[in-house]
Amino acid sequence: MNYPDTTKQGNHSSSRSAAAVVIDELRAAILHNRISGGERLRQDAIATQYGVSQMIVREAFKQLTAEGFLKAEPRRGVSVAILSAEEAWEVSQLRALMECQALRWAIPNMLRxxxxQCEQVLDELDASGSVDGKILLNARFHALLYAPAKRTRTLxxxxxxxxxxxxxxRFTWEETHHLEQSQAEHRTILELCKMRDTERACDALRKHILATGDLLVDSLNDSQRA
Incomplete structure (x- = not known):
């Protein structure tokens, strides 16, 4: 789908909206592996594809680089970033720290x-027949857990x-049976939240995140050795 070049309107908000569209589209393409890791992105080609100016594409590239989806190198341009095993370990450690703190803030504010809502999402996750659907519902469950914290920047x-x-x-879930274990852990975390057992809930969440991280690190190490 093409989008109009809103930069010609001289409207900053319209320009930002066009950049947001490109950012969202490219991010989704990377997340769903429609653009492979390591693939180089040409600014002019992206601008033509989305019907926007190269200035807007530069803005999109800058944002996606800051988010860790793209990698910019001098004289080599921009490419889709590839997560190393070391980076995956670091991200899982950061997730454990941030998400446990968010849950700690959230539990006192949780209502029936x-x-x-969390239970409904877990039931939908059990019933979902696609990995992509399960990933979206998994993200939804975690977002619902932390939302009562009301800490916008943290979230x-x-x-x-x-x-x-x-x-x-998705590759970790397709190659292992970790999803079943993950769901059992989700329900344990939710039950501990209902009991207002903050320490045990946070401990269960930390182990849940780190276990998934360990699987991903092992998978990336295997692929790097192959």
């Missing part, structure tokens, strides 16, 4: 409606870390 950071991690999660 929050628990009901934005968590979301960015999750998206970078999510690029590789």
């Amino acid at each position: 409606g929050d628990f009901v 934005e950071i968590i979301d960015n870390l999750r998206m970078n991690f999510e690029r590789y999660l």
Whole structure:
């Protein structure tokens, strides 16, 4: 789909909207592996594809580089970033720190409606027949857990870390039976939240995140040795 070149209107908000469209489209393409890791992106080709100016594409590249989806190198241009095993380990450690803190803030504010929504999402996750659907529902469950914390900046950071991690999660889930274990852990975490057992809930969440991280690190190490 092509989008109009809104930069010609001289409207800053329109220009930003066009950049946001390109950012969202490229991010989704990377997340769903429609653009492979290491693939180089040409600014002029992207501008033509989306019907926008190269200035807007530069803005999109800058944002996606900051988010960790793209890598910019002098004289080599921009390419889709490839997560190394070392980076995956670091991201999983950061996720554990940030998400456990968010849960710690969230538990005192949780209401019955929050628990009901979480349970509904877990039931949908059990019933989902596609890996992509399961990944979206997994993200939804975690977002619902942390939302009562009402810490906007923290939740934005968590979301960015999750998206970078999510690029590789589908391969981990397709190659292992970890999803079943992950679901059992989700339900344990939710039950501990209902009990307002903050320490045990945070400990269960930390182990849950790090276990997934360990699987991803092992998978990336195997692929790097191959």
